[in-house]
Amino acid sequence: MGKKIIVAGLGHGGIAAAALIAKQGHDVTVYEKKSEGTLGYDWTDIFAPQALEIAGMDMPPEDKYEYKEDMTFFNPSFTKKLQQHVPQEKLEIKMERRDIYEHFINHALECGVKIVYDCEVQAPIVLGNRVVGIKTEKGDVYGDLIIDACGMRSPVRTNLPSLFGIDKEVADNERILIYRAFFNIGSEEEAEAKFKVMLFPGGVKGIGWIASEEKYTDLLIGRFEKFDMNEVERFSDFLRETNPRLGKEKLRGGQFVEIPVRQPPAIMIADGYAAIGDSAFMTVPLIGSGIANSLKAAKVLSDTVAADKDGVFSAETLWKYQTG
Numbered sequence: 001m002g003k004k005i006i007v008a009g010l011g012h013g014g015i016a017a018a019a020l021i022a023k024q025g026h027d028v029t030v031y032e033k034k035s036e037g038t039l040g041y042d043w044t045d046i047f048a049p050q051a052l053e054i055a056g057m058d059m060p061p062e063d064k065y066e067y068k069e070d071m072t073f074f075n076p077s078f079t080k081k082l083q084q085h086v087p088q089e090k091l092e093i094k095m096e097r098r099d100i101y102e103h104f105i106n107h108a109l110e111c112g113v114k115i116v117y118d119c120e121v122q123a124p125i126v127l128g129n130r131v132v133g134i135k136t137e138k139g140d141v142y143g144d145l146i147i148d149a150c151g152m153r154s155p156v157r158t159n160l161p162s163l164f165g166i167d168k169e170v171a172d173n174e175r176i177l178i179y180r181a182f183f184n185i186g187s188e189e190e191a192e193a194k195f196k197v198m199l200f201p202g203g204v205k206g207i208g209w210i211a212s213e214e215k216y217t218d219l220l221i222g223r224f225e226k227f228d229m230n231e232v233e234r235f236s237d238f239l240r241e242t243n244p245r246l247g248k249e250k251l252r253g254g255q256f257v258e259i260p261v262r263q264p265p266a267i268m269i270a271d272g273y274a275a276i277g278d279s280a281f282m283t284v285p286l287i288g289s290g291i292a293n294s295l296k297a298a299k300v301l302s303d304t305v306a307a308d309k310d311g312v313f314s315a316e317t318l319w320k321y322q323t324g
């Protein structure tokens with residue numbers, strides 16, 4: 001008989017794992033704090049489409065994605081550049097984040113996953129050494145396995161007992177603060193590089209990118225230290241001096257967000273518990289790849305669940321996922 005699997009948060013790895021595990025005949029429910037149709041940011045994301053196949057998903061419709069330009073990396077003084085050359089078969093795709101979510105969610109629903117929206121997860125429910133459920137704003141729910149896909153600040157992971165040995169807090173140097181927005185095209189002048197990634201731009205500890213698109217210029221500013229809109233304006237003006245395509249009118253986006261840039265935790269499982277995606281810091285500093293890595297992890301987790309024939313879901317049986 002199928003086991004009761006709870007997924008906390010509709011993170012990318014969580015949805016993918018939910019779909020794969022539901023296909024095995026388990027009863028899978030996801031609890032997401034946001035409302036239906038409001039997930040994602042107002043911008044595009046890049047990921048390796050091969051990860052979709054690994055997670056058992058189809059390619060999205062052709063009109064929903066395009067192939068990503070090669071990046072060109074610049075040194076702090078912009079005097080040296082390093083051009084990426086990704087072979088055709090390894091090219092990543094670029095998609096609206098909302099379309100990525102729609103594609104993933106539709107797939108999960110087809111696989112039999114249930115989704116409860118508008119339901120904030122507050123903490124894990126722990127009995128002895130085992131995670132047996134989650135506390136939500138709509139009440140407690142219990143399950144045989146709790147998959148934590150609530151992101152970097154997950155209230156499930158951060159409220160686990162310390163004796164589980166799972167890293168809870170994220171230090172300031174383990175996450176990068178990001179401002180991202182799409183601006184109008186300031187000048188039709190050809191850009192020096194279509195996708196320019198700047199390391200420690202202008203001597204500031206962080207990263208920046210300017211991607212010249214047909215209809216807009218995509219600006220990303222990343223810093224370890226906190227910054228505000230005054231700094232965004234100062235820094236964008238500084239970049240405009242050498243990047244005239246970066247216009248002044250913001251068309252879309254304009255949010256401050258965080259991305260984890262640390263290694264995954266040495267332990268991401270416990271009896272009845274497995275973390276996935278940003279909740280287990282599966283991004284790669286510099287290039288991100290959080291979406292593709294979450295999808296690949298979903299496959300490892302689903303295989304681990306399948307191998308656990310009696311549905312024990314202990315730290316011991318989940319160890320295969322940890323090492324995978």
Ligand SMILES: Cc1cc2nc3c(=O)[nH]c(=O)nc-3n(C[C@H](O)[C@H](O)[C@H](O)COP(=O)(O)OP(=O)(O)OC[C@H]3O[C@@H](n4cnc5c(N)ncnc54)[C@H](O)[C@@H]3O)c2cc1C
Binds near residue numbers: 014044120149278290
């Ligand atoms: C600006 C920016 C650009 C990025 N670009 C890329 C890119 O181009 N390519 C790429 O691969 N990755 C990119 N990433 C990283 C990528 O978004 C993540 O690594 C990836 O989505 C995996 O994170 P996640 O889905 O596990 O977590 P999250 O994206 O944080 O999702 C967590 C989910 O859980 C929900 N949630 C959170 N707390 C609760 C709660 N208490 N109760 C219920 N639900 C909750 C959230 O609403 C959300 O739906 C980018 C990230 C940012 C911020």
